[in-house]
Amino acid sequence: MLDPDSGLSLTIARIVQRLKGSSLHSQLERQARVSLHKPEIKLESLKEDIKDFLKTSGWEKKLQNAVYSELNVFPSPCHPAAPPEHMKEPLAYMRKAQGSWEKRILKSLNSMCTELSIPLAQKRPVNEQKELLNKWNEMGTDEPDLSLFRPVYAPKDFLEVLMNLRNPNYENGEQPSFRSHLGLIQVPLKVKDIPELKEDFSELGLNIGQLGIDDSAQVPPEFFENEHVRVGQKVLAEQDSAAAQQYVRQGCPTALRADLWALILNISNQPEDILYYEQLKSNVIQHDLLVDSLIYKDVKLTASNDDYYFVFEDYLYQVLLCFSRDTSVLEHFTYSSATPPKSYIRGKLGMEEYAVFYPPNGVIPFHGFSMYVAPLCFLYHEPSKLYQIFREMYVRFFFRLHSISSHPSGIVSLCLLFETLLQTHLPQLFYHLREIGAQPLRISFKWMVRAFSGYLATDQLLLLWDRILGYNSLEILAVLAAAVFAFRAVNLMEVTSLAAAEAVLADLSTLKVMPLLQIFLFATVT
Amino acid sequence: MGAAGGDGWAIMAGKVKWVTDIEKSVLINNFEKRGWIQVAENEDWNFYWMSVQTIRNVFSVETGYRLSDDQIVNHFPNHYELTRKDLMVKNIKRYRKELEKEGSPLAEKDENGKYIYLDFVPVTFMLPADYNLFVEEFRKNPSSTWIMKPCGKAQGKGIFLINKLSQIKKWSRDSKTSSFVSQSSKEAYVISLYINNPLLIGGKKFDLRLYVLVSTYRPLRCYMYKLGFCRFCTVKYTPSTSELDNMFVHLTNVAIQKHGDDYNHIHGGKWTVSNLRLYLESTRGKEVTNKLFDEIHWIIVQSLKAVAPVMNNDKHCFECYGYDIIIDDKLKPWLIEVNASPSLTSSTANDRILKYNLINDTLNIAVPNGEIPDCKWNKSPPKEVLGNYEVLYDEEMAQSDGPDRDLRSRSGQSTGVKGNRARDSGKPVLTTWK
Secondary structure: OOOHHHHHHHHHHHHHHHHOOOHHHHHHHHHHHHHOOOOOOOOOOHHHHHHHHHHHOOHHHHHHHHHHHHHHHOOOOOOOOOOOHHHHOOOHHHHHHHHHHHHHHHHHHHHHHHHHOOOOEEEOOHHHHHHHHHOHHHHHHOOOOOOOOOOOOOHHHHHHHHHOOOOOOOOOOOOOOOOOOOOOOOOOOOOOOHHHHHHHOHHHOOOOOOOOOOOOOOOOOOOOHHHHHHHHHHHHHHOOHHHHHHHHHHOOOHHHHHHHHHHHOOOOOOHHHHHHHHHHHHHHHHEEEHHHHHHHHHHHHOHHHOOOOHHHHHHHHHHHHHHHOOHHHHHHHHOOOOOOOEEEOOOOOOOHHHEEEOOOOOOOOOOOHHHHOHHHHHOOOOHHHHHHHHHHHHHHOHHHHHOOOOOOOOHHHHHHHHHHHHHHHOHHHHHHHHHOOOOHHHHHHHHHHOOOOOOOOHHHHHHHHHHHHHHOOOHHHHHHHHHHHHHOHHHHHOOOOHHHHHHHOOOOOOOOHHHHHHHHHHOOOO | OHHHHHHHHHHHHOOOEEEEOOOOHHHHHHHHHOOOEEOOOOOOOOEEEOOHHHHHHHOOOOOOOOOOOOOEEOOOOOOHHHHOHHHHHHHHHHHHHHHHHOOOHHHOEOOOOOEOOOOOOOOEEEEOOOHHHHHHHHHHOOOOOEEEEEOOOOOOOOOEEEOOHHHHHHHOOOOOOOOOOOHHHHOOEEEEEOOOOEOEEOOEEEEEEEEEEEEEOOOOEEEEEOOOEEEEOOOOOOOOHHHOOOHHHHOOOHHHHOOOOOOOOOOOOEEEHHHHHHHHHHHHOHHHHHHHHHHHHHHHHHHHHHHHHHOOOOOOEOEEEEEEEEEEOOOOEEEEEEEOOOOOOOOOHHHHHHHHHHHHHHHHHHOHHHOOOOOOOOOOOOHHHHOOEEEEEEHHHHHHHHHHHHHOOOOOOOOOOOOOOOOOOOOOOHHHHO
C-alpha cells in the first residue's frame, strides 16, 4: 500500500511536470513579470505580493482549474515500483485481451486496404487540396463512392469479444446456480450495488432539486429553477472548475450549459488553440487518410439519418477529420488500456525509424463513433471550440467505452454493473429474458457504448451528460440502462423473443431520464 | 326491421356527415375514427373539408349558397385577404397606416422611418402596379436581391430571384393601376426584398412552418400549434450571386427540396421547433430566444388583426393556416407568407403522425365533442380539448381580464424540450409585449 504522503508528493510532482512548459505556465510567468510594474508589489515582500496579485486577477483560479483538470483525468499513481502498463491497466489478462482485440481491428483495416488497393495515407494532389479547401464547410454535399468501405467494427462485434473475456486466475468451480451471475459478462470485477450508488449519486436524491424534473411546466420556477440558474451564473462568474463540476450534478440550465461544460473541461479557446485547430485542418487538406472514408461512411450511416443531428453533418466532418490527425490525443494512451496501432512507411516494414502511429491520433473509428460528437453541436457552433470540447470529452470519457479495461468507468465494468443491477433488483425479468434468448445486455450494450447518443431525445441526453461530467464517471450509463428496463418491465415480461424485446425497447426518444434514474435509485424497494 | 331499423336510423342521424375534396389519409382517418359518416357533396352534410376552389364557389355571389346552422366548413370565404401574397401585404400596410393615424404607440417609427413593432414583412411591391415605386426602392440599394413570387401559386412554383432590373423588364410595360382582384391575377407578381442574411444552423438555411387555427375573427380567437417545424435546405446556403438560379439553395419549400439529390426520407430535412429552441437557448441564451418566440407570436397575431376588419367572419367557418416565417441572423422573424391550404401530404413517417395529430386537434376545437355542430355556439372550447394547440390570442378574454392576467398560472404541457413557458394561455398582447 502506498503511504498517503508519498502518494501525494508523487501526484504533485506529476502535475507540476505536466503543467511546466504548458501555455498556462508561460502566461503565469508573463503575468508575474508584468505585475512588477504595479505599485502594490514591493521588493521586500515580492513573493507574497505576486501571489496576492495572481489571486485577485483570477490567475490563481485558472491554475486551480488546470490542477483540478489534471486530477480528474489522470489516475492516482500506484506503487512507485509499478511499471507504466499498470497505469494503463493493472490486470494482465485485460491487457492481453485488449492487445488481441487491437490486432484484430488492425488486421481488418489492413485487409480492407489491400482489397481496395488504397494506401492508409497519401499526400493529396494540389488541385484536390484546393477543392477540399473550398468545400471545407460543406463536405456533406460530397457524395464519394463509399459502397466498398465497411465500418471496421460495430458494437456487437465488440460485445462478442467482451463475452469471451475470462480471468485465468479465477476458478469458478461451483455449478451455476441462482446465486451465480447469469449475464453475458463473466469476469469478476467489483461493481457497486444500489446502496453504494445512492451514496455516490446522492445529489440525485428525491429531496434535492433537479433539472429534468423540477423545472417542468407544472412546477413554479420559484421552487428551484430560478435559484439554480442564479447559482449557475455565479459559478460561471467565479470561473471555478470544481464548483462547476459540483453544480452540474443537479443539471445545467440550457443557456449556461455550453459555458459550464467548457469550464469543467478547462477549455478556454485561446488563440493558440484556434491556431492548433487550423493546423490540423491544413493537415487534413494536405493528406488523405483511409480512415477519412471510414469517417464519411459513419456520418452518412448514422448522424445524417438522425432527426436531431442531420443538420450538423458538415460540422461532424470538420471535427472528426481533424481529430484523426491530432497527435496530442496520443497522450491519453498513458492511462488508457489501449495502445495506438503502428504502421510502417511503404517498404520499411518492421523498421522502427519508419514507424508512425496510424491514424496519427491512434484512434480507429467504429460504427457510430460520430455520434459522440453530434450532441455537442447543439452547444457549440464555433468549429475550433466544438473540436476542443469533443477532444477533451473523448480523452476523459468516451475512450473507455470501446477499450477493454478493469476501470470502473470502462465498458466491461459498466456491462457488469448493468447486469448485476438487473439481476439483483429485477430477477424475474432477467430470468425471463434470458430464457427467451434475449439477454438484456444484447439490447443495452449499444446504448452504453454510444453513451445513449442517438437513442434519447437531445435535451434528455444533455441532462444525462451533465451528470457524467458532474460525477466524472460513466457509471450512470449502466444505471440508466437498468432503469429503462425497469420502466418497461411489464411489457418485457410479456415478450417471447429477442426481436420482440428489441421492439419494446426500440424507441427511447420519449423517455425522461432524470425521473427514471431517481425512481430506480431512490424509490425502488431494494 | 321496424323498430331496429328505426333505432338504427336515429343513431345515424346523430352522427356528423362529412365531405371532402381532399383525399388525404390524415383527414379521412380522423373522420372515420370519430365514427362520422361520409356523404356526397350534394347530400345533406355537416362538415365539409374544402379545397380553396370549392370555397370560392360556395360563397360566390352567383351560387347564392346558404349554409345552415349545422354546417361547418374549413375556410373563411375571403381568406385570400390573408393568404394571397399581395393582399396580405396590402392589408398589413393599411393596418399600419390606420394605427399611425389614430396615434397608436404600436405604430411608432424609429429615426429611419421604419416601424419599430410592425416591421415584419420584407419590403414588398405588387407588379406591375407598383413597378415605378419598386424601381425607386431598388435603386437605393442596387446590390440587393429580390424574390419574385406569383400571387396565385403555391408550393414554390414560379418563384425566382433577381438582382438586376433587366430581369423583370416585362413587368414595366403595363403601368395601368390594376385592381387587386384583377382578371389577370395569374400574371400578377409580388416582389419582396430577399432576406439574404438568414439565420443559419449547421451552415444551412431554414424556414419555420407554424400552424395557426382561427375560429373567429371578430372577436379574434386564434390558437397556435405547439409542434411546428423547421424546413432545412438540402444544399448549403451561399449568398453568392452565381447560386441565384439554384432553387435548392434558396427555397426551403419541401415540395422543391424533395427533388434535390440530398433529400432524406427519414427526417425529411425537418426539425421540430423544440429542437430549434434548444439550439438557440444553448448557443444564444434564454432571453434572446424567448424574445424571438414572443416576436413570432406577435407578428402572427398582428397579421390576423390586420385582416380581421375585412374578413367575412362567417360563423360557419374556421381555418387552419400554415405560416411561413424566416429568421434572420439578428434573430428577427419575418413573415413570408400564409397558406390557406397547408399541405397534408406526408413526406416522412414523423410527418404523417404530426399532420394526423394536427387535424385531430383541429377537429376537436372546431367541432366540439365530435357531435353535429351548431354554428351559433360561442366557439370557446374548454382547455382540455386543445391538445397540442395553445391559445395564441383571445380578444374577448383580453378585453375582459385587464390587470388579472399576469397572475394567471402557467398552462399547457411541456413539449419535449420545455415549451413556451413564459408565454402561454391567452396572454393578451399589447402592454406585455411592449
